Amino acid sequence: MTPERQEDMAPEILITYGGHIVSKQLKKYLRNHPPREHWHVAADGKIADLYGCLTTVIEMDPFEFLEKIAFLLDNKPTHYPLMWENYCKTIPMPNLAYSEISVIGKLIRALPEPCALHLANSSTVRYAQLFTVPPRVEICCNRGVNGIEGSLSTAIGYAAASSKLNFIIIGDLSFFYDMNALWNQNYGANIRILLLNNEGGEIFHTLPGMDKSSRSREFITAEHYTTAKGWAEERGFIYMKVTGEEELEEAMQPFTSPETRMQPMLLEVFTDKEKDTTLLREYYHGLKNKNE
Numbered sequence: 001m002t003p004e005r006q007e008d009m010a011p012e013i014l015i016t017y018g019g020h021i022v023s024k025q026l027k028k029y030l031r032n033h034p035p036r037e038h039w040h041v042a043a044d045g046k047i048a049d050l051y052g053c054l055t056t057v058i059e060m061d062p063f064e065f066l067e068k069i070a071f072l073l074d075n076k077p078t079h080y081p082l083m084w085e086n087y088c089k090t091i092p093m094p095n096l097a098y099s100e101i102s103v104i105g106k107l108i109r110a111l112p113e114p115c116a117l118h119l120a121n122s123s124t125v126r127y128a129q130l131f132t133v134p135p136r137v138e139i140c141c142n143r144g145v146n147g148i149e150g151s152l153s154t155a156i157g158y159a160a161a162s163s164k165l166n167f168i169i170i171g172d173l174s175f176f177y178d179m180n181a182l183w184n185q186n187y188g189a190n191i192r193i194l195l196l197n198n199e200g201g202e203i204f205h206t207l208p209g210m211d212k213s214s215r216s217r218e219f220i221t222a223e224h225y226t227t228a229k230g231w232a233e234e235r236g237f238i239y240m241k242v243t244g245e246e247e248l249e250e251a252m253q254p255f256t257s258p259e260t261r262m263q264p265m266l267l268e269v270f271t272d273k274e275k276d277t278t279l280l281r282e283y284y285h286g287l288k289n290k291n292e
């Protein structure tokens with residue numbers, strides 16, 4: 001946003017519940033444009049002043065609180081929320097060449113309803129938020145303590161008790177870190193894992209200041225050439241491999257079809273992390289230019 005728009009969009013009152021937020025940009029924005037009042041609603045009454053402007057802690061269940069104040073919005077001017085809604089609508093969904101982002105977008109658009117969608121740490125969450133998710137798709141995220149550990153285990157456990165199809169979008173480091181989750185007899189055929197394999201931790205590639213030297217490739221990005229094929233097949237999954245747009249097009253139909261429910265599936269998509277990060281930067285720069 002331009003500085004003028006940032007001023008216009010700033011809230012007078014901020015009501016929060018829950019813990020962390022994913023977007024650093026939003027955190028920064030609210031810190032730089034502090035509301036006059038910030039109320040945090042938490043049943044345990046714990047104090048966390050995330051934006052440096054907390055004025056009140058309301059000790060009650062957040063949903064009960066929202067129910068109680070909802071009537072205040074009846075017949076009130078809706079100018080402020082509408083302003084945000086209209087502004088958000090002007091932001092185009094990314095329409096990029098074959099890359100992690102385009103693959104996530106393609107899956108989200110093709111999701112059957114109803115289903116559950118599990119998002120692992122961390123590029124998956126950042127990318128998935130750029131797309132509109134169909135209304136009857138339940139989104140589950142387990143970032144633990146912001147970790148890559150346990151996101152696969154949690155999703156598998158959830159799917160074991162779910163009658164819906166469960167889609168899991170996960171990066172390669174998170175998958176291999178927690179691959180033991182598939183060594184388990186209690187899950188069924190309702191699992192569809194989209195493994196985004198770009199041979200390392202892409203998130204670190206997007207951070208400013210990463211020199212991409214051989215040392216950081218070894219110790220930070222943790223580059224590797226492992227594939228999930230052997231393990232997935234060993235665990236009874238139908239394994240599909242995708243390396244480009246055409247293969248993706250072919251694989252998406254069986255991968256998302258509620259009909260093919262005999263075995264769980266793992267779709268391993270290989271992308272190039274240099275290209276992934278370049279396309280992401282271009283997308284954000286494009287938005288910035290549009291707003292200036």
Ligand SMILES: Cc1ncc(C[n+]2csc(CCOP(=O)(O)OP(=O)(O)O)c2C)c(N)n1
Binds near residue numbers: 121124170171198200
């Ligand atoms: C247990 C744990 N170890 C290390 C980290 C640091 N960390 C955050 S994101 C990440 C890389 C994730 O890579 P990948 O799963 O391939 O997803 P990508 O970001 O490439 O999509 C790591 C190692 C962490 N969050 N948790």
